[in-house]
Amino acid sequence: MRENPRPQRTSLRRARTITASVVLASLALSACAGDQSALDPAGPFAQAPHDLIIPVAIIAAVVFVLVQGLIIFSVVKFRTRRDDDGSLPVQTHGNTRLEIVWTVVPAVILAVIAVPTVQGIFEQMGEPDGDVLTVEVIGHRWWFEYYYPDYDIYTANEMAIPTDTPVRLEMTAADLARSPDQGVIHSFWVPRLAGKQDVVPGQTTYLNIEASEPDRYLGMCAEYCGLSHANMRIRIEAMEPADFDAWVEGQTTPADVPDDGTLAADGRALYHDLDGRQACATCHQVWEGEADRAPQQGPDLTHLMSREEFAGAIHELDEETLRAWLEDPNSLKPMQYEVNGIGMPDLDLTDEELDALVAYLLTLDPDA
Ligand code: CUA
Numbered sequence: 530m531r532e533n534p535r536p537q538r539t540s541l542r543r544a545r546t547i548t549a550s551v552v553l554a555s556l557a558l559s560a561c562a563g564d565q566s567a568l569d570p571a572g573p574f575a576q577a578p579h580d581l582i583i584p585v586a587i588i589a590a591v592v593f594v595l596v597q598g599l600i601i602f603s604v605v606k607f608r609t610r611r612d613d614d615g616s617l618p619v620q621t622h623g624n625t626r627l628e629i630v631w632t633v634v635p636a637v638i639l640a641v642i643a644v645p646t647v648q649g650i651f652e653q654m655g656e657p658d659g660d661v662l663t664v665e666v667i668g669h670r671w672w673f674e675y676y677y678p679d680y681d682i683y684t685a686n687e688m689a690i691p692t693d694t695p696v697r698l699e700m701t702a703a704d705l706a707r708s709p710d711q712g713v714i715h716s717f718w719v720p721r722l723a724g725k726q727d728v729v730p731g732q733t734t735y736l737n738i739e740a741s742e743p744d745r746y747l748g749m750c751a752e753y754c755g756l757s758h759a760n761m762r763i764r765i766e767a768m769e770p771a772d773f774d775a776w777v778e779g780q781t782t783p784a785d786v787p788d789d790g791t792l793a794a795d796g797r798a799l800y801h802d803l804d805g806r807q808a809c810a811t812c813h814q815v816w817e818g819e820a821d822r823a824p825q826q827g828p829d830l831t832h833l834m835s836r837e838e839f840a841g842a843i844h845e846l847d848e849e850t851l852r853a854w855l856e857d858p859n860s861l862k863p864m865q866y867e868v869n870g871i872g873m874p875d876l877d878l879t880d881e882e883l884d885a886l887v888a889y890l891l892t893l894d895p896d897a
Contacts, residue, residue, distance in 0.1 A: 716728060
């Protein structure tokens with residue numbers, strides 16, 4: 530007896546297709562929500578592109594349905610039928626009116642969309658109105674450095690900003706003179722606060738951000754920049770202006786020098802002199818008030834413990850992780866110090882040295 534296996538197989542295949550579609554659709558839609566969604570704008574510079582995305586998406590959806598509808602209609606209407614004699618349907622070549630219509634209509638749509646698009650681009654990059662806070666952003670492999678020229682503050686990974694204040698980012702990638710092998714392009718993107726802007730060595734690019742509510746806004750480097758590109762995150766801490774003033778006051782206070790004879794004092798000595806190995810102070814800065822602060826190759830550590838995360842904002846900043854980092858940085862974040870001097874070197878520290886350095890770093894807290 531012969532059975533026809535086809536109906537069963539077809540329904541199985543259909544069930545699989547439906548399951549796969551649901552999984553794919555939910556994965557795709559899950560990208561539309563959450564901490565890093567451009568569809569959940571939290572300030573005017575994110576609202577503008579959002580208000581452009583929605584109508585453009587609607588127009589695109591209408592065009593999509595129209596074009597796909599016509600294709601499906603043609604496929605169904607002109608399909609081969611059982612009683613066909615094998616001859617082709619009537620072939621049409623050239624229709625001037627139709628061709629003019631389908632050229633002019635998209636051109637008009639694009640021209641209409643172009644006006645708010647170009648306007649929006651200039652709003653994202655141009656000098657904003659009102660009291661503006663300037664923050665210089667320097668993209669390094671693989672972390673973001675922030676400098677506040679009004680206050681002479683250097684920090685890394687986490688940027689503090691006051692709410693309801695336009696913040697103008699003046700961005701560049703690590704200067705070629707400062708670190709010759711770090712000239713790669715990064716991209717600064719915090720979707721809830723603004724559009725995306727490239728961060729280019731030897732050039733200054735601009736991006737305006739503003740947060741309407743105090744919150745933590747997350748972002749990441751959005752341009753492939755090498756090994757730890759995926760470990761190059763951005764955290765923006767938006768706070769009430771009074772809290773921001775307090776933050777500025779803490780950050781502009783010089784770091785405390787630990788008392789002589791303490792473990793932290795030993796750590797401070799090692800920070801400056803690691804007995805022939807490359808000392809921390811070669812690349813990092815702990816500003817003790819003696820001179821102006823200056824840009825460094827590595828993150829400024831003056832008020833390290835005022836930050837919640839480190840290493841490109843991928844690790845929580847606590848004693849245990851800090852110790853693990855000093856012991857073997859590459860195991861916490863892949864870098865290439867041994868290959869081309871990028872990132873944090875393995876300093877071959879003894880247990881005693883680790884204890885002392887960690888004790889010292891933990892004192893670097895403006896609130897302590
Ligand atoms: Cu920096 Cu990707």
